[in-house]
Structure formats: C-alpha cells, structure tokens
Amino acid sequence: MAARPTKQPNEALTYWIERAGISNAALARLVNHRAEMAGIHGLRTHEGRVRAWRAGQAPTDPIPQFLAEILSERTGLMLTCADLGLPARTIPMTTGPAMAWQPAPTVAAIAHLTRSEMMAPHSRDHEEARAVNVGDDLLLPLHRWATATPSTLAAHGRGRIGASDVEGIRAVTTMFRDADNRHGGILSRRAVIAQMADANTLLETATYDEETGRSLFAAVADLGSVAGWMTFDSGMHHRAQQIFITALHAASEAGDRALGAHILQCMARQMSHLGHYQEALDLVSLAEYGARGDATPATRAMLASLRARFHAILGQVQDSERAAGTAQDLFAAVDPGAEPEHMAFFDHAELCATIGVVHQIAAKSDTGPGRHRRAGASLDLLHDARRLRPEHRVRSAAFDSIGLARTHLVVGEVDAALAETQHALGIFHSIGSPRVGDRLDELHDEARHFQSSQAGGELCELLSTALAS
Structure with missing residues (x-):
C-alpha cells in the first residue's frame, strides 16, 4: 500500500506572517473579523488552524483572500494568494450595480477594488470602455438607491476613531480634488486609490459609534467620488464605474443623499462621454428623484444643467431649453458658503x-x-466661463477653449477656432487627462470639414500632431 504523501510546510505563508509581525492568534482573530464584515457569520478560525495552514493545510474559501488582504495591509505590499502559497479565491466578488445595499458588501467591494488597482490607462475606444454596464443592467439595480435605508452601524475593532479622523480624510479628499483640477487624473490616481484603501480599513477594523460611522462612510464615499473621477479622466471607464458604484453604496450607508446625487451625476457625465446619452439622462433623473428632499440649490441647478445638455444631445430642444432656464433660476439661490465641499466645483463659471x-x-x-x-x-457663455474660472481649474479651462473652438466651427469661423485650439493645446500638454484628448479628437473630426482652407488645414495638422504624440 502506497504511503500517503506528507504535507509540505507553507514556507511562503510563514515568511509573510513573520514579516508582518503578527501572531497566529492575532491573525485568526483578524480573519474572523473580516469574515463578519463580509457577512460570513459561521467562520470561526483559531490559532491551531493558523498553525495547520503554516504546516501545509490549505484553508477553504474565502480564507486565502482574507489572508492576502490582511498581510498586504500589515506589510504595505500588494500580496496575492499565490504569494502566500495559497489557492486563489474562487468565490466571485460583486462590485457591479447588483451589489447588495448593506455595509459589509460595500466595505468588501471597496477593499477588492483598491487592492486590485494596478491597471494602465486606456481610452473610450478600448475594450475596457466597452465593458461598462449600460441600459437596464446599470439602471435597474441603481434605482434601489432611491429607497435604500442606511443600516445600523456599530463597529468594534482595534483602535477607536472619532471626528478628527474623519476630518483628516476630508482634508485629504480636498487636496486630491485640487490636484485633479490642476493636473488631470493620471498623476494622482493611484495615490487617491491607496488613500481610499486606508480609509476603508477604518471601516473594516476600527471602533466607532453610529454617528461617527455615518460620517466615516460619507468621507469614504466622497473620497471614492474623487477616485472614480480621476479614473474616468484617465480613460479607465469600467474601473471608474465600479468605483462610482461602491462610492454610491457608501453614501447610502452614510444616509447622505445629496452626496449620492453628486456621485450619480459623475456617472451620468461618464455615460455621456461614452455616447450612452439616454443612460446619462436616466441617471440624472434618478439623482433628482432620490435626493429630492436633500439636494442643495447648487445640486439642483447642476442636475438641471446636465438635463439640459443631455436633452440637447438627444435632439429634444424644447426640453433642453426649459431645463437650462430652470438651472439658471435655481443657481440664483446658491450660497457657496452653505454648499458641501463636493459641490464647490459648480460655480458660476461651470454653469456658464x-x-x-x-x-x-x-x-x-x-x-x-x-x-x-x-x-x-x-x-458669450463660454467666454464668461473662461473669464470666471478660478486659476486652479486648469483642466476646465482647456475644456472652455475646446468648447469655444467647436462653437466657432459651427458657424465657419475657422481662424477663431484655430486660435482657441492653440490655447487648449497649450494646456493639454501640461496635464495628464486622456478625457481632454478625447474632446480634442472630436474637434479634429469637426475640423476635417474645413481642411481644404488654409486655416482648416493648419487646424487639422495641429490636432493630428498633438493627438499622435
């Protein structure tokens, strides 16, 4: 009778546990806590099981992934199950529109996205952009946001957090927003994703009361909106949509419907950028409905202005004109000092x-x-927008010039379009924003109708050279 093969000690797992400086008992407790946070209530790991894993026994799903996440956090490195000598996770992680509206799946989804976040930028013509959810696959699950109620929050883990910790996350969010406005999404995208992972760890492991928990979820949601926006601006559309959705879930757990509406309008802009105009309009409608009792004047004006834009694209001119008038009327009631931080971008320049x-x-x-x-x-309005733009809104200034160039082309003013394009390209070369490149590509398509003229030919050549570099 053949001898049963002897298990080989898992030297890789032992190495990373020791490098993390964590005991078997402490690791077992963290695995149990992570399972609870993921909604798995029957998992009871103890010190003896950790010893067995180190001796070569393979833990069952989803424990390998929990171990990879815990040891990644403790070592500051992106470790996979394979790095630990363990089988990869076989249970799928849901990060799409159908994710449950509960705290544990929200936290787990954010953790999954931030820890797997090492992708190269793409564009809206890439396969990754075609992987975004659209139509009913996107909209039907998100409609539950309008009626979802926040869960009871109370977490008991290591270390207690309070208002100062939440304010720290908000301060970092403000810093990243400014960097995005000045330099585009590519430069700081990975840094904001890492910060989001750190903030989400507090949701997973810290002790907080109900009020602090809601504030913490709101802070993570707002940081997530910036992370999603930078990812969108970098041309990583499927990943951006996943981040927006998890941020929307976090805003729901915070009970912050105005912030949820802000995230939905970010998603609407992305849908419009990708040519899904009806979905963009539907997302604006969902934001208006879901935040109807909580939206600030700036939020309502912003949503009305986007409604006007998407109606115009769809050829619904009268609806567009009514929505534009509503946006301008609503904006008259805006008090900038009373608006939340995430609405600071929607000023008079942005409305224009x-x-x-x-x-x-x-x-x-x-x-x-x-x-x-x-x-x-x-x-007239685009000139006003450029004149009123704060200095730090660099990328928006590029969009203003592109908008002016495209309007000049509508009425055949090619020389003026050339001048505005030169101004836009000066900004484009100083920032990292594939989204600006996409708009320049649209301008190039429109300029081809005038390439037989001297100014039109120069304009097309200028854009071709810039977009090829």
Missing part, C-alpha cells in the same frame, strides 16, 4: 460652461437662421 455647450449643441442641429443666434449665445 454647461449652458454654453447646450447652446452649441442646439446650434449644430439648427439649419435655419437661429444657428448664428444660438452660436452667439454659446460663445
């Missing part, structure tokens, strides 16, 4: 830019005498 683009879109489809009138209104 959005409505200016609405008039530009309407001018393109107007074949009558109203074309020049609409184009004139667009130019």
Whole structure:
C-alpha cells in the first residue's frame, strides 16, 4: 500500500506572517473579523488552524483572500494568494450595480477594488470602455438607491476613531480634488486609490459609534467620488464605474443623499462621454428623484444643467431649453458658503460652461437662421466661463477653449477656432487627462470639414500632431 504523501510546510505563508509581525492568534482573530464584515457569520478560525495552514493545510474559501488582504495591509505590499502559497479565491466578488445595499458588501467591494488597482490607462475606444454596464443592467439595480435605508452601524475593532479622523480624510479628499483640477487624473490616481484603501480599513477594523460611522462612510464615499473621477479622466471607464458604484453604496450607508446625487451625476457625465446619452439622462433623473428632499440649490441647478445638455444631445430642444432656464433660476439661490465641499466645483463659471455647450449643441442641429443666434449665445457663455474660472481649474479651462473652438466651427469661423485650439493645446500638454484628448479628437473630426482652407488645414495638422504624440 502506497504511503500517503506528507504535507509540505507553507514556507511562503510563514515568511509573510513573520514579516508582518503578527501572531497566529492575532491573525485568526483578524480573519474572523473580516469574515463578519463580509457577512460570513459561521467562520470561526483559531490559532491551531493558523498553525495547520503554516504546516501545509490549505484553508477553504474565502480564507486565502482574507489572508492576502490582511498581510498586504500589515506589510504595505500588494500580496496575492499565490504569494502566500495559497489557492486563489474562487468565490466571485460583486462590485457591479447588483451589489447588495448593506455595509459589509460595500466595505468588501471597496477593499477588492483598491487592492486590485494596478491597471494602465486606456481610452473610450478600448475594450475596457466597452465593458461598462449600460441600459437596464446599470439602471435597474441603481434605482434601489432611491429607497435604500442606511443600516445600523456599530463597529468594534482595534483602535477607536472619532471626528478628527474623519476630518483628516476630508482634508485629504480636498487636496486630491485640487490636484485633479490642476493636473488631470493620471498623476494622482493611484495615490487617491491607496488613500481610499486606508480609509476603508477604518471601516473594516476600527471602533466607532453610529454617528461617527455615518460620517466615516460619507468621507469614504466622497473620497471614492474623487477616485472614480480621476479614473474616468484617465480613460479607465469600467474601473471608474465600479468605483462610482461602491462610492454610491457608501453614501447610502452614510444616509447622505445629496452626496449620492453628486456621485450619480459623475456617472451620468461618464455615460455621456461614452455616447450612452439616454443612460446619462436616466441617471440624472434618478439623482433628482432620490435626493429630492436633500439636494442643495447648487445640486439642483447642476442636475438641471446636465438635463439640459443631455436633452440637447438627444435632439429634444424644447426640453433642453426649459431645463437650462430652470438651472439658471435655481443657481440664483446658491450660497457657496452653505454648499458641501463636493459641490464647490459648480460655480458660476461651470454653469456658464454647461449652458454654453447646450447652446452649441442646439446650434449644430439648427439649419435655419437661429444657428448664428444660438452660436452667439454659446460663445458669450463660454467666454464668461473662461473669464470666471478660478486659476486652479486648469483642466476646465482647456475644456472652455475646446468648447469655444467647436462653437466657432459651427458657424465657419475657422481662424477663431484655430486660435482657441492653440490655447487648449497649450494646456493639454501640461496635464495628464486622456478625457481632454478625447474632446480634442472630436474637434479634429469637426475640423476635417474645413481642411481644404488654409486655416482648416493648419487646424487639422495641429490636432493630428498633438493627438499622435
């Protein structure tokens, strides 16, 4: 009778446990805690089982993934199950629209996304962009946001956190927002993802009361909105959508519907950028409905302005004009000092830019005498937007110039379009934003209609050179 093969000690697991400076008993407690946070209530690991794993016994799912996450946090390195000599996770991690509206799946999904976040930037023409959820696959699960109620929050782990810890996360979020505005999403994207992982660890492991827990979920949600926006700006559309969805779940657990509406409008802008205009309009409608009793004046004005833009793109001119008027009326009631930090971007300049683009879109489809009138209104508003832009809104200034160039082309003013394009390219070369490159590509397509003229040919050549570099 053949002898049963002897288990080989798992030297890799032992090495990383010792490098993390954690005892077998402490590791067992952390595995149990992580299982509870993931909604797995029957898992009871103890010190003897950790010794058995080190001796070569293979732990059952989902323990290998829990071990990889815990030891990654303790060592500061991105460790996989394979690094620990363990089988990879076989239970799928849900990070899409159908994720449950509960704290544990939200925390687990954020942890999964932030720890697997090492991808190269893409564009909206890449396969990764085509992997985004659209239509009912996106919208039906998200409609539960409008009626989801926050769970009872009370966490008991190592270390107690309070208001100062939450304020620290908010301060970091403000810093990353500023970096995004000044330099584009690529430069700081990985740093904000790492910060999101650190903040999410507090949700997983710290002790906090109900009030602090809600504030912490809100802070993580807002940080997630910045992480999603930077990822979107970097051209990583599927990953950006996943981050937005998890941030929306965190905002729901915080009971912050105004913040949820902000995240939905980010998602709507992404859908529009990818050409899914009806989904963009539906997301705005969901934001308006879900935050109807909590939205600030700036939030309502912003959503109305986006509604105007998406109606215009869909050729619904009268609906667009009504929504634009509503946005301008609502903005008159905005008190910047009373608005949350995440709404600071929607100032007078942003309102002018959005409505200016609405008039530009309407001018393109107007074949009558109203074309020049609409184009004139667009130019006036876009010039106002550029004049009013705060200095740190560098990427927005590039969009203003691109918008002006596109409006000039609508009425055949090619020399003016060339001048605005040169200004936009000066900014484009100083920031890391594939999204700006996508807008320049759209401008290039529109400029081809004028390439037979000297200025049109120069414009096309200028854009071709810039986009090829």
